[in-house]
Structures are given as structure tokens and as C-alpha cells.
Amino acid sequence: MEIIKTSELVYRYPAEEGETSQNALDGVDLTIEKGSFVVVLGHNGSGKSTLAKHMNAVLTPAAGKVLVDGLDTAEEENLLEVRRRVGMVFQNPDNQIVANVVEEDVAFGPENLGVPTEEIQKRVTASLKAVGMEKFADHAPHMLSGGQKQRIAIAGVIAMTPECIVLDESTAMLDPAGRQEVLDTVQYLNRERGITVILITHHMNEAVYADRVVVMDHGKVAMDGAPMEILTQVERLRALGLSAPPTVQLLHALRGAGWDVSLSALTVEDCADQICRALGA
Amino acid sequence: MLKDITLGQYFPGNSVAHRLDPRTKLILEVLYIVALFSANDWFVSYAFLALVLAGAIAVSKVPVKSLVRGLKPVVIIVCFTGIINLFWTPGETVLFSWWIITVNLEGVYRAFFMVIRIVMLIMGTFLMTYTTSPITLTDGLETLLGPLKKLRLPIHELSMMMSIALRFIPTLIEETDKIMSAQKARGADFETGSVLQRAKAMVPLLVPLFISAFRRADELAVAMECRCYHGGEGRTKLRVLRYQGIDYAAFAIGILVIAVIIALRYLNV
Ligand SMILES: Nc1ncnc2c1ncn2[C@@H]1O[C@H](COP(=O)(O)OP(=O)(O)O)[C@@H](O)[C@H]1O
Ligand SMILES: [Mg+2]
Numbered sequence: 316m317e318i319i320k321t322s323e324l325v326y327r328y329p330a331e332e333g334e335t336s337q338n339a340l341d342g343v344d345l346t347i348e349k350g351s352f353v354v355v356l357g358h359n360g361s362g363k364s365t366l367a368k369h370m371n372a373v374l375t376p377a378a379g380k381v382l383v384d385g386l387d388t389a390e391e392e393n394l395l396e397v398r399r400r401v402g403m404v405f406q407n408p409d410n411q412i413v414a415n416v417v418e419e420d421v422a423f424g425p426e427n428l429g430v431p432t433e434e435i436q437k438r439v440t441a442s443l444k445a446v447g448m449e450k451f452a453d454h455a456p457h458m459l460s461g462g463q464k465q466r467i468a469i470a471g472v473i474a475m476t477p478e479c480i481v482l483d484e485s486t487a488m489l490d491p492a493g494r495q496e497v498l499d500t501v502q503y504l505n506r507e508r509g510i511t512v513i514l515i516t517h518h519m520n521e522a523v524y525a526d527r528v529v530v531m532d533h534g535k536v537a538m539d540g541a542p543m544e545i546l547t548q549v550e551r552l553r554a555l556g557l558s559a560p561p562t563v564q565l566l567h568a569l570r571g572a573g574w575d576v577s578l579s580a581l582t583v584e585d586c587a588d589q590i591c592r593a594l595g596a
Numbered sequence: 597m598l599k600d601i602t603l604g605q606y607f608p609g610n611s612v613a614h615r616l617d618p619r620t621k622l623i624l625e626v627l628y629i630v631a632l633f634s635a636n637d638w639f640v641s642y643a644f645l646a647l648v649l650a651g652a653i654a655v656s657k658v659p660v661k662s663l664v665r666g667l668k669p670v671v672i673i674v675c676f677t678g679i680i681n682l683f684w685t686p687g688e689t690v691l692f693s694w695w696i697i698t699v700n701l702e703g704v705y706r707a708f709f710m711v712i713r714i715v716m717l718i719m720g721t722f723l724m725t726y727t728t729s730p731i732t733l734t735d736g737l738e739t740l741l742g743p744l745k746k747l748r749l750p751i752h753e754l755s756m757m758m759s760i761a762l763r764f765i766p767t768l769i770e771e772t773d774k775i776m777s778a779q780k781a782r783g784a785d786f787e788t789g790s791v792l793q794r795a796k797a798m799v800p801l802l803v804p805l806f807i808s809a810f811r812r813a814d815e816l817a818v819a820m821e822c823r824c825y826h827g828g829e830g831r832t833k834l835r836v837l838r839y840q841g842i843d844y845a846a847f848a849i850g851i852l853v854i855a856v857i858i859a860l861r862y863l864n865v
Contacts, residue, residue, distance in 0.1 A: 371822055395824050403822040410812045411819035415606060415730045415763050422834035427824040435834050453608050457766045471823060 318479050318511050319347040319370055319401070323379035326365055326534075339365040341534035342379070347513065349478065352505045354522045354542070355515045357531030358556030363515045366531065367483045370513070371401040384478060399428060402472030406484040408464030409457070417459075417467055418443070418452040424475040435474075442470040445508070446500050462493025466500055473504070479511035480504065487517055498524060519560040522546055523581045530555055547578035562586035569593070605766070606729050612842060613656030613727040618736025620843040621724050627850045628720050631857045637709045641860045642716075648853050649716055649723075658726045666722045667715065674714050681707035730762035732835070739837055752828030760816070768809065775804055 324343040330336035339362050347353055357363045368374040369381050372388040384400050386393040402424075405411050414420035418439050425435045443449040446466040456464055465485055472480055482501065486494040502524055505512045514521060522528050528545040530538035532555045538545050546552070549559045549567045558564065562580045566589055569576050576593045580586040608614075613621075628648075635641035653660060667674075687702030725733065738755035745751050776786060779800055786797050 368818075373818055373821060395826065398822060398824045403819070405815060405819055407812075407815060409767050410815035413760065413763065413816070413820060413823075415759070416608075419729070419731045419834060423820075423825070424823040426832055426834060427826065429830040429832050432832055432834065432836050435832065439834065455606065455608070455766075457770070475824065 316349040317346045318349045318384055320382045321345045321369065321379065324369060324376050324381060325378040326369065326374060327377055338534050343536055345529065345536060347511060349511055350509045351527060352512045352525050353527045353529060354525035355513060355529045355531060356522065356557060361531040362534040363531050364483050367403065367481050367515055370481050371403055372397045395428065399475045400478045402475055402477040402480050404465065404468045404472060404480065404482045404485045406487050408461055408468060411468050412456045412464060415455055417454050417456055420456060420467060421470045421474050424471055428475060438474045442473040445473050445504065446470045460493060461489045462496035465489065465497045469500055477510065479513065481513045483515045484517060486521065519546065543579045546581060605726065607658060607726050609657060609727065611655060611657040613652065615842060616846055617837055617839055617843045618728050618732045619740050619837060620846050621728055622736050622740060624846060624850045625720060625724050627854055629717060631854055632713050632717055634861065635857050636861045636864060637705060638865060640865045641857060642709065642712055644856060645716060649720060652723055656723055656727045658723060663719050663722055667718060670718055674711055677714060678707045678711045681710045731759050734759040736837065771808060772805055775801055
């Protein structure tokens with residue numbers, strides 16, 4: 316079953332005066348399976364955010380189609396249903412928190428959807444629990460750490476009972492601990508709740524969590540496959556303005572020096588194993 | 597300096613004042629302001645109102661220190677009002693006269709009570725914002741002004757704007773602090789020099805602040821849309837406002853206070 320399907324998706328931002336703009340998305344065909352964990356990579360300006368914004372009808376295609384759970388995002392009357400199904404978490408935690416109290420912020424989505432009061436209260440409690448922030452229900456968001464704020468933003472999305480969460484570089488502004496918090500949270504939601512996760516990121520290492528990696532380049536899907544398959548293509552990634560994870564790069568360099576190692580090591584442990592094996596230890 | 601700006605800050609708690617309905621607090625606040633401005637310019641009335649304020653502070657369990665700290669940024673306005681009243685009040689009993697400046701007894705009284713009035717007004721308002729979460733407060737305002745929606749006034753939009761403004765005050769203060777530190781590290785000086793020099797020093801502070809505020813507004817608008825925000829129509833609430841026993845009690849006290857103030861005015865004491 317697919318949750319999101321784009322076909323021949325083209326989008327171009329309105330050009331600034333005196334300039335001509337290029338297609339930010341240039342024929343994207345992508346089918347996201349329900350319950351999958353997809354990591355989207357790509358250098359700056361490759362169209363990742365633009366693609367993300369098409370997934371919940373913040374932008375609508377200039378040409379082509381985007382279907383969310385079978386609903387056409389271009390149809391005005393599908394707007395709320397599409398946005399309820401596909402929640403978004405953005406990069407800057409401060410700019411997506413609406414309320415001064417955590418639980419009021421989490422309630423914002425369901426309130427907009429006209430969910431009855433009692434049900435909202437249940438959802439808020441459950442969502443905060445799902446992200447491990449139930450102790451902070453009555454806290455002021457601006458006093459929380461970056462990772463905690465992002466988890467609140469995720470809870471705000473969960474409260475709308477979505478099918479899918481899109482995280483657009485949501486870990487980019489966080490410290491390593493905060494990043495881990497967010498990754499653990501989305502991994503839990505994906506594994507235990509069956510929520511589809513689309514994680515847009517700069518950090519190659521985050522691709523380890525995925526069952527599928529999509530690499531964007533100039534508004535097109537440049538690579539698409541299993542993480543191991545994509546991340547070990549050091550040269551191809553470099554040509555797309557990305558660098559393979561350090562472990563893969565190290566093994567790649569060793570291989571270039573004549574070592575007999577396989578590149579498939581995304582964790583430091585695997586990498587060490589490979590080297591040990593090659594050394595015959 | 598910026599840390600002193602406490603406007604719109606909320607101290608979570610569970611006192612009686614915290615539990616009052618925001619509409620009650622808003623109405624009482626209005627009654628309190630009416631009382632302050634209709635009070636007889638004499639010590640009895642203000643002593644009585646001070647007592648009322650002290651009682652409210654005690655009930656709310658808000659530390660007096662933070663209320664006083666909230667006064668700091670408005671000291672200039674208070675002094676200014678005091679001085680204007682001191683020199684520009686017509687009166688007979690001249691105490692002091694030099695060149696074009698005359699100070700008379702009426703002016704002294706007037707200035708004194710005006711200052712007291714403003715200080716008490718600010719403390720009372722802070723007491724309300726300290727004990728009410730901004731969203732609850734704007735919720736209360738929206739409900740109170742709800743009937744005006746029939747006149748096509750954008751009440752929901754206004755209250756949403758207000759609550760977002762309040763939500764972003766701490767964020768923008770933090771940001772201002774950061775930019776200030778960054779500019780200071782590059783040798784900017786915000787604290788010394790003439791007023792004009794200091795105003796000039798503010799320009800490199802305000803420009804990045806505004807740019808970032810606009811960017812924030814843009815991103816927030818998208819984030820709100822993503823969470824299905826589509827205006828006030830069909831919106832439900834996490835908390836439905838409902839008057840409780842304490843609200844009726846609070847109203848009774850409010851009316852009593854007004855009655856006393858009016859009585860004191862007629863008795864002219
Ligand atoms: N608001 C906008 N107005 C005009 N052009 C934009 C806007 N946002 C993005 N673009 C352009 O669209 C292209 C894709 O951008 P984006 O989707 O933000 O990439 P990414 O998220 O991968 O960095 C870039 O060339 C960028 O300059
Ligand atoms: Mg982006």
C-alpha cells in the first residue's frame with residue numbers, strides 16, 4: 316500500500332524580477348510505501364524542501380500529480396485531510412511552536428480539525444507520552460532544549476493522528492544528544508506505531524535508520540535504493556555533492572590502497588570489523 | 597536589561613488566582629482599573645486599593661520581587677507622568693517658584709497619586725499575566741469579545757495575533773540578547789554615549805532582529821498551515837472556559853471594591 320505517490324511532479328517558484336527561475340522539481344516520480352522509513356538526501360537547493368512541501372499540499376504541483384492516500388493534493392476540498400494525514404516537522408523548533416504551554420501547542424492541530432474537547436485532551440496526553448514528554452505538559456516551550464522542542468513539534472503532529480510524518484532537516488539545528496532524541500522518537504513511531512517517516516537530512520549517518528534512501532539532485536531523484544546500496548557509492552555521491560559516511564570513506568580509501576574490504580559498514584563497529592578481518596586478526 | 601522585560605510572562609502555578617477563569621480576571625482587571633481611576637485623590641482610597649492589590653498578590657502566590665522587577669522598564673514613563681503632573685497642575689498653594697517653574701501643593705498631590713495609580717495599574721496587570729497563560733488569556737478575551745464577531749470584527753484573528761505575539765516575546769528577547777552579545781564582541785557599545793549615539797548603536801541590532809522576525813513569521817505561518825490552521829471557523833478548544841464557584845466569589849469581591857471606592861468618593865475621604 317502506498318501513502319504518497321508523486322507522478323511527473325514539476326514545480327517552479329515564481330521568478331524574481333529580471334531573473335528566470337529553474338524548475339525546483341523537475342519530474343519527480345516517487346512512491347512511498349505505508350509504514351516505511353525513507354531518508355531523503357541531497358545537497359542544498361536540490362529540491363528536498365520543495366518536495367516535502369508538496370507532500371502535504373503547502374505547495375501544489377505546476378505539472379504532474381501528488382496523491383496522498385489517494386487524495387489529490389491539488390483539490391481544494393482535500394486540503395485538511397491531506398494535511399492531517401501528512402504532518403510536517405521543520406528545521407527551526409522555535410518557529411513552529413505556536414503556544415506558550417506545551418500541551419496547548421500539542422492541542423493546536425486537533426483544535427483546528429474541530430476534534431471534540433475530551434478527545435483533544437486524550438490525544439494530547441497520548442501524544443506527549445509517545446514522544447516521552449509527558450512530564451513537560453505544563454512547561455513553557457521556550458525553556459526546553461532543542462531536542463525537546465522538536466519532540467513537542469512531533470507530538471503536535473501525532474495528535475492529528477497522521478499516517479505519515481515528514482521531517483525537513485529537523486535535526487539540523489540540534490546538538491548530537493538532541494538529534495539522537497529526535498531520531499529515537501521517530502524510529503519508535505515508525506516501528507511501534509506504523510507511522511510512515513520521511514526524514515530529510517544532511518547527516519549521512521541518519522540514513523542507517525532507513526529502509527530506503529532517496530537522493531535528490533537538481534529537482535530530480537538521482538538515486539533510490541536500500542541504504543547500504545546507496546551509501547557505499549562513494550564516487551556517485553561525491554558527484555552529487557554529498558559525502559559518504561566516514562566509515563564508508565575510510566574503507567573506500569583502504570580499498571583504493573589495495574585492501575580487500577567491503578564497503579558495507581555504516582557503524583564504527585562494522586567498520587572496525589572489516590578492518591580487523593582484512594588484517595587477518 | 598532585557599531580562600527585566602516581563603511583559604506577557606507566565607509563571608505556572610496552581611493558586612486560586614491561577615485557577616480563576618481568564619474572563620473573570622479580565623473583567624476584574626477592568627474593574628480594578630476603573631476603581632483606580634475613579635478613586636478619590638486621597639490616601640484612604642489608595643490605601644484601600646493597595647490592600648486589595650496586596651490581597652490579590654498574596655492569593656496568587658506570585659513573588660512580590662518579580663512584580664517589582666516588572667516595573668523597571670516603565671520607570672521612565674512613571675517619572676515622566678509624575679513630573680508633568682507636578683509642574684503642570686494649576687493650583688493656589690504655591691510651594692516653590694523659580695523662573696517659569698512653579699510647584700504647588702495640588703501638583704504635588706496630583707503627581708503623587710498619579711504615580712501610585714500607574715504603579716498599581718502595572719502591578720495589577722502583571723499579576724494577571726503572571727497567573728494566566730497567554731493562550732488562556734487570549735482565549736478569555738476572544739470569548740468575552742465573541743459577540744462582536746457578529747459585527748464582522750476579526751476577533752479570532754486578533755486574539756490569535758496576540759497570543760502569537762506573546763508566545764514570541766521570550767524568543768525575540770533571547771535573540772536580541774544574542775545579537776547584542778555578538779555586536780558587543782565586535783566592539784559595539786550600547787550603554788554609553790549620548791541618547792543619539794545609543795540610538796545609532798541600536799540600528800545594527802534592529803536590522804538583523806527585524807529580518808529574523810520576518811523569517812520567523814513566514815516559517816510560523818507555514819507551520820500553522822501544516823497543522824491544519826484555517827481560521828477560527830470550526831475550531832474547538834483543549835479547554836472550554838467555564839465559570840466556577842471561585843469566579844462568582846471573585847466577581848462579588850470586585851463589585852464590593854468598586855462600591856467602596858464609589859462610597860469613598862461621595863464621602864470625599
Ligand atoms: N521561496 C522560494 N522562492 C524562490 N525559489 C526558491 C524558494 N525556495 C526554494 N527555492 C529554490 O528552489 C530550489 C530548491 O530548493 P529547496 O527545495 O529549498 O532545496 P533543499 O531543501 O534541498 O535545500 C533551489 O534552487 C532554491 O533556490
Ligand atoms: Mg531545505
